[in-house]
Amino acid sequence: MDITAFIRELLFGHDCVIVPGFGGFIGNSSPSRIDNNSGTFYPPVKRISFNRNLTHNDGLLVGRISGSLEMTYSDSRNAVEKFVSDLRRRIEKGEKVVFDHIGSFYNNQEGSLQFEPDLNVNYYPDSYGLESFQCLPVEGYDVRSRIIKHADRDPVRQSAIRRNLWRAAVIIPLLSTLVFVSLKTDLLKSKVETSSLNPLVNAEFENNKKAIDADLNAEPVIVEDSAAPVKEEISSPEVIVPVRSESGKYTIITGSFRSEENAEKQIELLKADGFIPEISVAPNGFYRVNALRCSDITTARVKKDSISAKFPESWIMVNK
Numbered sequence: 001m002d003i004t005a006f007i008r009e010l011l012f013g014h015d016c017v018i019v020p021g022f023g024g025f026i027g028n029s030s031p032s033r034i035d036n037n038s039g040t041f042y043p044p045v046k047r048i049s050f051n052r053n054l055t056h057n058d059g060l061l062v063g064r065i066s067g068s069l070e071m072t073y074s075d076s077r078n079a080v081e082k083f084v085s086d087l088r089r090r091i092e093k094g095e096k097v098v099f100d101h102i103g104s105f106y107n108n109q110e111g112s113l114q115f116e117p118d119l120n121v122n123y124y125p126d127s128y129g130l131e132s133f134q135c136l137p138v139e140g141y142d143v144r145s146r147i148i149k150h151a152d153r154d155p156v157r158q159s160a161i162r163r164n165l166w167r168a169a170v171i172i173p174l175l176s177t178l179v180f181v182s183l184k185t186d187l188l189k190s191k192v193e194t195s196s197l198n199p200l201v202n203a204e205f206e207n208n209k210k211a212i213d214a215d216l217n218a219e220p221v222i223v224e225d226s227a228a229p230v231k232e233e234i235s236s237p238e239v240i241v242p243v244r245s246e247s248g249k250y251t252i253i254t255g256s257f258r259s260e261e262n263a264e265k266q267i268e269l270l271k272a273d274g275f276i277p278e279i280s281v282a283p284n285g286f287y288r289v290n291a292l293r294c295s296d297i298t299t300a301r302v303k304k305d306s307i308s309a310k311f312p313e314s315w316i317m318v319n320k
Helices: 004-011 060-069 073-092 143-151 158-184 199-217 260-272 297-307
Strands: 016-019 023-030 033-035 040-042 045-051 097-099 103-107 113-117 250-257 278-281 287-294 315-318
Touching: 004 016, 004 023, 004 060, 016 060, 045 103, 045 113, 060 073, 060 315, 073 097, 073 103, 250 260, 250 297, 260 278, 260 287, 287 297, 297 315
Parallel strands: none
Antiparallel strands: 016 023, 023 045, 033 040, 097 103, 103 113, 250 287, 250 315, 278 287
16 A cells, blocks of 8 residues: 555644654755845745654554544554565665655665655645746846936926015015914904803803802712612533543544653543543553544544544544
């Protein structure tokens, strides 16, 4: 079985994908950049390198194969081991093995494993649809020619300037005189008091003033509140009902850990979300965190998609 498609899928969302017994693919991200010499703009990119020392099984690749093909974990692991065995045999024969859109493997003259990445593929998700482009400076643009063109324009006519200065010399003194006269005299002030035109206004003002003075001099009246105190109802806190796992053929596993302490930490996170998880020991000695069990594959897939929002490494195991 060819597992390169699963490796490509995982490389878009993970920086390290390990093929147990063979090595690990590492994603190296680089920001966008500009080549000033060629005027080329490059988007952000994630290139793939290979580390042959990463051979341990972290459960990522095997778990994805098991969940996608509805295979047991042990069958998926056996399929990966068979793929690696065939891959090593082909490389030892001197064959150059190509992983589509990832790179190629071969042995050099000293018999050391070499990896050549495919530089035409960008595994950075945010750069989807972006390509490099070239923007060259505009040639033949001379700033001096524009300056000379502006200098060659016809000057403003002197007669128009003299006419505007004459108008300003007449209008400014006239405005200054009007402002000075209005400030020194009562020319702009109104001689009529509007409040004196209506005698009822003065009478109403005097009555309102007397009423206000009487209210200020009066002693304050204290009113006792004989109403019974209102007893506020305290709403009871919302009780989270734990999600009990069903007894079934399919188990949703949220993680596989080498350390039992790390598995216990994930157990606490699941309990906080209302699950009743449990720990089981895998044949390889890892500690699996079982979130819940389902009786049919449709329900298991729905539950797994819901849990994957918080635990993206979740996968479905078929119980024997």
